[in-house]
Amino acid sequence: MTIDTSDSNYFDWNNSFDIIKKAYDSSLFVLIIGPKGTGKTSLVRKFASEIGKMLYSINFSLRTRESHLVGTKTMNQGEVTFVEGILIKSMRDGGILYLDELNAAEADVLLRLDEALDDRRQIVLKEAEGQVIKALDNWFVFATINPLSHEGTKELPPQILSRFPVRLRLEYPPKEIEKQIIKHHVIIDGSNENDIDDALKLANSLREAASLEELYYSPSIRESIAFAKLLRNAVSPKEAAEVVYANVYDQWGEVEYRKVMDMITSIFG
Ligand SMILES: Nc1ncnc2c1ncn2[C@@H]1O[C@H](COP(=O)(O)OP(=O)(O)OP(=O)(O)O)[C@@H](O)[C@H]1O
Ligand SMILES: [Mg+2]
Structure with a gap:
């Protein structure tokens, strides 16, 4: 899990920026699909840095748990405190959440995420006394998936797909x-x-x-x-x-x- 704002020397060869910007302005979340190493991550990083927003990235695997997204309770000098996960931080900050290789995630993790991605853009923290977290209006989400032929990938459930109505394909360039x-x-x-x-x-x-x-x-x-x-x-x-x-x-x-x-x-x- 990382938070970064680093720039990259991305070359926008197929005009992805234009449509991404429009999706962003319309608050329509974006899904990028393409094989490994076609520039998915670089594109998102470049976009975040161009519009000057913090990028909150998480790379999914079979071992990613809800707690990585939402947060966990920890003991701090004898007191129990809730340490917020990357999803919550990005919602509060109105930053850009980058869900990398989302189709490697387990069903329970996707379900939790789905709660935040629906039109209300909010989540109830059962882990923290039922606190309701509502995302700032400018919160934005990108997800990437590798085609199903890739090792460890599963089909994304339709309701998750439908949270990302703008879909971009990145292929190997000419x-x-x-x-x-x-x-x-x-x-x-x-x-x-x-x-x-x-x-x-x-x-x-x-x-x-x-x-x-x-x-x-x-x-x-x-x-x-x-x-x-x-x-x-x-x-x-x-x-x-x-x-x-x-x-x-x-x-x-x-x-x-x-x-x-x-x-x-x-x-x-
Ligand atoms: N359009 C581009 N302009 C500049 N560099 C690029 C571009 N596309 C890919 N690259 C470079 O190719 C490499 C792979 O890109 P990147 O990591 O963004 O791909 P990816 O699709 O996220 O891969 P993975 O699926 O393995 O995560 C990086 O070094 C990146 O800088
Ligand atoms: Mg990547």
């Missing part, structure tokens, strides 16, 4: 755009342009193979940035491709890894 994204993170030497193009070709082939279930893993924009950073630090293109793109497939065994190494050898020599 190669030229991905290159521009890389340039927002790494200074690319002219002499490396071709290697980056080759790496993006490779990344896209791997993504396609993964989507056809020929490979188990699909590299994200993160890997493309990592590849460029290694080149920048004088690692050869082939070695960079090996460590960034190929070695991970060893997790599924030699055959999977070999398939990818063969592709790398045919591209990078």
Whole structure:
């Protein structure tokens, strides 16, 4: 659980900002759906920082409990006090709540959240003598989900989906755009342009193979940035491709890894 306001060098390549701003102005919560590493988190962080609001983030997993959201009672110098969780803090502050990977959450956690997300935007704290917390008018919520093909994800119940009437899809960008994204993170030497193009070709082939279930893993924009950073630090293109793109497939065994190494050898020599 973190609270942060840090900026990021997000490149709004598909004009997501525009619709997000309109959703925000209309108090319509936003759901972002897309595979890992397509910029979901960066987009939300950038938006929060652009409008100068505090971002309250929580990353869901099977182990996330209601208490992480709502808060817990603790003993403080012999007295029981209630320490508010991130949901309550964001409501009181009128900040931006960011529910990351919401479809990894358990049903009871979702149910509790649902109480706050409905049109009244309030929650009863059964943990703190039934106190009613009402969100400030400018409270806003983003949620992200990974497509169901991702490990550990479940279907979001329809009533939760309906709390987020604005839905954005983020996909892997076209190669030229991905290159521009890389340039927002790494200074690319002219002499490396071709290697980056080759790496993006490779990344896209791997993504396609993964989507056809020929490979188990699909590299994200993160890997493309990592590849460029290694080149920048004088690692050869082939070695960079090996460590960034190929070695991970060893997790599924030699055959999977070999398939990818063969592709790398045919591209990078
Ligand atoms: N449009 C973009 N502009 C600049 N950087 C980007 C963009 N999209 C992705 N990135 C970079 O790619 C990496 C992955 O992005 P991010 O963490 O936002 O993805 P994500 O969709 O939240 O991934 P996950 O599902 O794994 O949480 C980050 O380093 C981010 O800075
Ligand atoms: Mg993320």
